[in-house]
Amino acid sequence: MTAPRQSIPATTSAEYTADVDPMDMLADPPAALARLRAQSPVVYVPAMRSWWVTGHAEVLDALSRPGEFGSRMLDHITYLSGRNVLVDDGEHHRRYRRAMAPTLKPAAIGRHTARIIAPVVAEAIAALRDRGAADLVADFWEPVAVRCFAGLLGANDLGEATLRRWYHSLALGAANFMHDEGTAEQARATSEEIDATLLPRMRELEEHPDNGLVAHLLAMAAGATLEERAADILPTIKILIGAGEQEPGHAGSSVLAGILTAPDVRSRLLNDPDDGLGDAIEEGLRWCPPVQAISRYTAVDTTLGGVSIAADQWVNLSLQGANHDPAVFGADAAHFRPDRDLTGRFAPLAFGGGLHMCAGASFGRAVIRAGLLGLLRELPDLALDPARPWSFTGFGFRAPGALWSTWRVV
Numbered sequence: 001m002t003a004p005r006q007s008i009p010a011t012t013s014a015e016y017t018a019d020v021d022p023m024d025m026l027a028d029p030p031a032a033l034a035r036l037r038a039q040s041p042v043v044y045v046p047a048m049r050s051w052w053v054t055g056h057a058e059v060l061d062a063l064s065r066p067g068e069f070g071s072r073m074l075d076h077i078t079y080l081s082g083r084n085v086l087v088d089d090g091e092h093h094r095r096y097r098r099a100m101a102p103t104l105k106p107a108a109i110g111r112h113t114a115r116i117i118a119p120v121v122a123e124a125i126a127a128l129r130d131r132g133a134a135d136l137v138a139d140f141w142e143p144v145a146v147r148c149f150a151g152l153l154g155a156n157d158l159g160e161a162t163l164r165r166w167y168h169s170l171a172l173g174a175a176n177f178m179h180d181e182g183t184a185e186q187a188r189a190t191s192e193e194i195d196a197t198l199l200p201r202m203r204e205l206e207e208h209p210d211n212g213l214v215a216h217l218l219a220m221a222a223g224a225t226l227e228e229r230a231a232d233i234l235p236t237i238k239i240l241i242g243a244g245e246q247e248p249g250h251a252g253s254s255v256l257a258g259i260l261t262a263p264d265v266r267s268r269l270l271n272d273p274d275d276g277l278g279d280a281i282e283e284g285l286r287w288c289p290p291v292q293a294i295s296r297y298t299a300v301d302t303t304l305g306g307v308s309i310a311a312d313q314w315v316n317l318s319l320q321g322a323n324h325d326p327a328v329f330g331a332d333a334a335h336f337r338p339d340r341d342l343t344g345r346f347a348p349l350a351f352g353g354g355l356h357m358c359a360g361a362s363f364g365r366a367v368i369r370a371g372l373l374g375l376l377r378e379l380p381d382l383a384l385d386p387a388r389p390w391s392f393t394g395f396g397f398r399a400p401g402a403l404w405s406t407w408r409v410v
Ligand code: HEM
Pocket: 085, 086, 087, 097, 104, 152, 239, 240, 243, 244, 245, 247, 248, 251, 289, 290, 291, 294, 295, 350, 351, 352, 353, 355, 356, 357, 358, 359, 360, 361, 363, 364, 365
């Protein structure tokens, strides 16, 4: 473990400015973020018109001060067409969270595992078993995550292809930091398609409410007409679609990549998949947080890590940077090591923290766990295919691009 950093004296932002080419950040995000942190865990990047916070202590500190580091709609994600759970810190946010709680609270997860997750995983494994080889990102984790979320949303009939297209388009829009007009237009069109598809379902649900996620959101929605109530909750449903369909698949892929590349862990888990699986999942989430950074705006003139930041500044809290901070996770932070102590002050931040901490963390962990158990137990001699090497891809959202793997057909 390296020595704690010395605190940085209060200063003006000009002294903490990083001359970074955004293309370098896109090309190798972990390396670029490590370079930023080496300069200062809180720096301004003019080329991206935003601050970047890459230290674990500094990210935690910002998350604990929502009055100073508040949430706000970013100008590149206005396609969501309205206020949503992520960009409100007040009463609306509390209402959205209360409405999601009956479906997403930890106590509800056992029911979802039995009714939704286990059958989805069993079906996906059955489709793979006789193949002997597949890309486990495209052929397992993505469909599993999408189908599990569809079950939660009560939207199985929409079909996997539509739901996958929706989340891919929403995710590209959310990560459109470079303001590409084509990407923005596609995200807007997807957003409108979701509105048009879900509105008639909401009419039906208001007449015959079930006990599901959308019905709970509708019950607390503000507005005199169905159209107004739908407009109140549709942006939040799009956040749920983007997060719920994408992140468990990304995280499951990263954890699996870690397990299959770490020789001692791999053999232990293959012999006894239950032993240490929880630790491997937490370490995988630390190693490659699927959501790489979360955005905040300074509501007032403030300081972070001793660095002065004026009001009204866009501040990116890098979860990747925080989770690889050598001051907390040691010199081998870039490596997957499930015996790492991730408790107390060493807790990683893949699910964010504070007011907006992930609402679907328990559901996400349950999907990852069930998927890993299925793969490790049911596909004998599962191994990555050395002929088709894998790598992490993505800047805003990150995961292995593909995981070509083989197993023994019995
Ligand atoms: C491994 C899987 C997941 C990861 C790593 C993840 C990560 C995150 C992160 C980092 C945030 C905080 C964003 C911020 O503070 O700006 C967040 C928020 C959120 N996530 Fe997740 N997520 C995952 C799965 C899910 C799932 C499965 C759902 C829904 C079923 C979900 C729903 C949400 C919602 C609604 C929020 C907004 C919470 C709020 O603003 O109060 N997430 N997630």
